[in-house]
Amino acid sequence: MTSYNKINGEHVSQSKTILQEILRKEFKYDGTIMSDWFGVYSTKESLEAGLNLEMPGPTRFRQAVQVIHAVQSNEVSEEVIDENVRYVLQLVSESLKAEIPNDVVESPNDDPAASELLRKLGNESIVLLKNESGILPLSKTSVKGQKNIAVIGPNVKVAQDSGGGSASMTTRYKITPWEGIQAKLKEGNDTVGLEYALGAFLDSTLPDVGEVLLNEEDEKGIVARFYKYPPDHKGDRILMETLNLSTSRVLLSDYSSDKLDPNNPLYYVDFTGTFIPDETAEYNFGTSCVGTAQIFVDDVLVVDNKTKQTKGDAYFLGMGTREERGSAYLEKGVPYKVRVEFGTAPTYTLESGLEDAGGLYFGIQIKSTPEAEISKAVKLAKEVDKVILIVGLSKECESEGFDRPNMDIPGYTSDLIEEVVKVNPNVIVVNQSGSPVSMPWAKKVPGLIQAWFGGSELGNSLADVLFGDYNPSGKLSMTFPKRLQDNPSYLNFGSTNGQVWYGEDVYVGYRYYEKVEVEPLFSFGYGLSYTTFELHGLEISNNGDSINLKIKLTNTGAIYGAEVIQIYIKQENPIIPRPKKELKDFGKISLEAGESGSIEFSISIKEATSYWNGLKHKWQSDKGIYKVLVGTSSDDIKLQGKFVTPRTFNWIGV
Template sequence: MSPIKTTSYKQLDIDFLIEELTLSEKISLLAGKDFWHTVPIPRLGIPSIRVSDGPNGVRGTKFFNSIPSNCFPCGTGLAATFNKELLVEAGELMGKEAKMKGASVILGPTCNIVRSPLGGRSFESYSEDPLLSGIAASSIVKGIQNEKVVACLKHFVCNDQEDERKAVDTLLTDRAFREIYLKPFQIAIRDVNPKALMTSYNKINGEHVSQNKAILQDILRKEFKYDGAVMSDWFGTYSTKEALDAGLNLEMPGPTRFRQLVQAVHAVQANQISEEVIDDNVRYVLKLVNEGLKAEIPDDVIESANEDPAAGELLRKVGDESIVLLKNENNILPLSKTAIKGQEKIAVIGPNAKAAQDSGGGSASLAARYKITPWEGIKNKIQEGNNTVSLQYTLGAFLDRNLPDVGDVLIDEEGEKGINARFYKHPPGYKGDRLLLANYKLNTSKVFLSDFKSDKLETNDILFYADFTGTFIPDETAEYEFGASCLGTAQVFVDDVLIADNKTKQTKGDAFFLGMGTREERGSVQLEKGKSYNVRVEFGTAPTYTLEGGPVEAGGVYFGIRIKSTPEVEIKKAVELSKSVDKVIVVAGLSKEWESEGFDRPDMDIPGFTNQLIEEIVKVNPNVIVVNQSGSPVALPWLDKVPALVHAWYGGNELGNTIADVLFGDYNPSGKLSMTFPKRIQDSPSYINFGSTNGQVWYGEDVFVGYRYFEKVDLKPLFPFGYGLSYTTFELDNLVVESFDGSIDIQLQVTNTGKVAGAEVVQIYIEQENPSINRPVKELKDFGKINLAPGESGLIKISISIKEATSYWNGLKKQWQSDKDDYKVLVGTSSDDIKLEGKFSTSKTFNWVGV
């Protein structure tokens, strides 16, 4: 789909248009035209503009066979850089890529709170801390809008779990709402004014946010003075009159469900909905169109991938800075690319070693333009040396919920990696011409057909068939599993023999992020190393589904291949290999199958047998380095037994290179945890109040989220907020704190006292000495990052407004309040490592509202 043609990028005269538009035309503007576009009014020169998913990168308008994109590190990884300027650069790259996809609006960033390690979309947000979340979001928005592309900040507000996300009623105090959950949005609106805002799915204290007048009008419009457009999350509109009255300007996606022409016109004519309300909502939609026109996207743009090497360089820099070194006993890291004496042997083991965990799942995921696995990144580093270091690999443990994607395993008809896909009107065995609809080469075996099109199909015809074929050449002689899950029906054949049947026997499962598909059905067959086998998957779309409650779209199919083994066999192989090498790198963690939009994690454990794998390896080799990839905390029961732990998040395209950069010291790690890692899920402040109970969730921890809770109850976490090690050391001194003209000016000196260059993140926390209410021990109020050569010193200067540094929400007065009191300025390198302390005082108590 292409945007409606425009003849000019000239700004629309909104007042004139509101006078000229008919009531029917006005109503048509208040919902999307389709999944990705606004409605045009050609009669008056109002064009359609395009939006695109964008938290991890800009996908474009297609799920099926989409144009590849550059994938950024996940949100919690971006925040871990603590680098405002770098995040602006990342936002600028997102803006550039949006224009290459013809999108003038990016649906992101996401700045909800990481309230619990179990939140399905925690990876997509930034932090447990509202200030870090707000600054990270502001930096990304600033970069996007520097490119004249609209940033749509989401999800406003309290969209902090996936359990019953469209129905759950979030119950919380006004103070927690203001100080924790609204605060990131307030900061972004104050500092960079995002031109669009997306409402959340959930209710707050009994009312869906998308129709909550107190939130959208009283707070957002009147108090925050927000003047951008407000759109729903996809299918997150629940009413007609209430949502319009509240100021939900744009229902997405289209075509509308709640703003149908006949019904809406009737409501206006019956004085149920005021025409002034219609005009007000239209005004904001037209403002959004005007903002979109500023991107000057050409008419009939053809989506394209950004293959500029500079994009990969920036992604690698962002990924390098996101990685957090959590443990490094006896300086086992960094590793050397060359052995000093003889030859050094390194084993690379683990389910994520040869998998590219670029992002979490759901709408944040996309078809990455390329991916570097940790194995590839490490192997490339070793090849830079003098070949005195050798690498060996074994799997060690399985991670996949379903059999892995084989888009880069199968060989297509041209002898290259890939899958041939042929779509037909009629099923296999049809007596006659099956009528070929389309022929594609795919790079993935996870096929979602919601936007498949063919001019040989009637409009809205979703019944068709596909054959997916490729050649499989096994690496070793063994029994192999083949399997498929689907929205429709599917059968997997190897050399024309049926191996896996998801057609004649289907069981309800959770395939696809909508959770509407079948369970994966598997079968196995013995195969010989080096021999070629023809793999064919025969698929029928949703109308062929044999279970109740089938989807209304074309559906899709996921299929995969894996050597058949047991955990015991794989662990035994890993242990034997570990005995024969000098060091072991275990690459573990989660994947988008376990951390995704659509569901929350059941616990903090790494699934499967990864923990047992590490426990057994450390028994035979003490030199174990674990690289964990996850967007939020996981349990680490073996932590005391391994000398090194690196947290690498979901790292985008360059994930393998960035992991290798840190492991081998080509980049000195400078990332800091954007959330607290508890020792166990029971220690999480939201533990007893997470997930929906009879349609409700109570935010019982109130303002004590993350480190605020751990410090208040004096509970030691596994790793504190803001924590991260380096290969060098830093000294902080010469703190100067001065307050005047409504601000606190802070200055200190940072010195690199080690032997290698590095960067340190200096964190500024404020503590009230005599609080009149129950407050956190201290709260993050700003931070700065400085790069220093060995022996070099530099100054960090930070200015913070007194009202932001000292205020809390007074629920009785319904205003922010700053107390007359003495305050401590606590300067450190993590929330529990305070190096310097200063003081300032305020001379009066005052209240305020706004941003």
């Protein structure tokens, strides 16, 4: 897939240099090349560059009349068309081998082995960043004075399983941190008290309620009924389909029914579910859409985004309405019937430019102030032994089509953490994000976990680590800086008149922080364990093409665990400016308490030593002495060795 941007002034989707010289010839790629969505800017140039497929359909630059005219006027040769068609047909041919029927219905994988694998992946991805005074793991029973735990934060009862936009997938189920922790404590021999507080708001819009509403089987979810005609239709509305959904953020671009005219995306959907409040209070209801929508609570209209609509920019690539809100006073524990009546994009009263059915988002949240929620959380924190603060980002904060304006967690989350730590020092912060966030409170909390967006089993995986049923072994895949200004791209980020300068060059991530000696908050490759390891006995051999390494290590702690060994290479006295060291390989080894073992690596010398020579347009490996640095993070090197290359040479390809 080609990117949207230009490289050296030319769009990638029409660059012969990128698509032919590099992708086809150097990389030997023999598959289909397609554009990113709406990432084509020409007919002739993109065809001749070998962009085989324009996405999405219907095409904008390759309509029959355009291509036929280009061929008949000798602007584009038939051979160019044939070559592009061959790659598309090749894709079709390979896809047919999957033997997926045309009318297949998407279905979930309910094999228990799938859930087990997701939980294992979640466990292994979690990174333990701080564990002062052994505050972790927590106990499932009332020991060490731990009798009750408060779980506080906007991500406690929300399953932040993934980023937004194209990072999202439909899931069969999601386990929230609250559910995972509840289930874990039930495994204990006696009961540890568990309390909850929201603490802070996260998103600027109301949160997804797919995990909050109950469907008609009293299970988590929303019932969606698709009709051909609107609710006020005098006759039969013609029910087309009934679906159970796990989200209240719905896009309908690919919905189809044999009861609909394929050229007319006009239809109606009623979304229903039962809402049972956690506390007696006034609650906000809200929706934004491309189409029209109204929200009813026990058949009373609460939100009207139908008769009067205002443009917004929160969703739908800036084409939808602003979030319209209304409120209702609800009592704790009482079930309320929520119904959202939605009409698709043709009912929209504003300009959208969409040719499909559009979509809507709707949510529910207690009506309160940040100060009031922090106050409730602080009151609870005073009354418990341990506090787990589950915070971070969400699909709204990390999605496609925009960049985060800063590294801060939105809203009053940092204030919440600061105030809770003042009244209870036994705090574990769990951060969920796909990228670094500012942590001005990091030194004040004894326990800190980076949990990322953990997929369907995120709640269970997190509970496994918090309570010690899994010993964390994850490592940071990126550097966490102390502040936004420390980032390598800080001075270059963004475009000026459509031009972006990648001024950081090869000094990205840890390479930059080490070169300019800026101390990060947490270094690349960093991650703690509930046990300890000792590395020793580095052995290096060089056969001319590769270096072979063998490292011995011992689990010097009291429990089973795993360590990730990282191999960095550093050239001594380089003839050009180079990073202080570069990661070239890594591997994981698991050991019982007291057990010793070894791990081996074989690393290509040309790949380990080479850099791009822009003058020769080739990779270059310089003769000389190279250090092998073995560590458990980029700033924690345990062992060192050397190898020598006898000659300088150039190469191309992969």
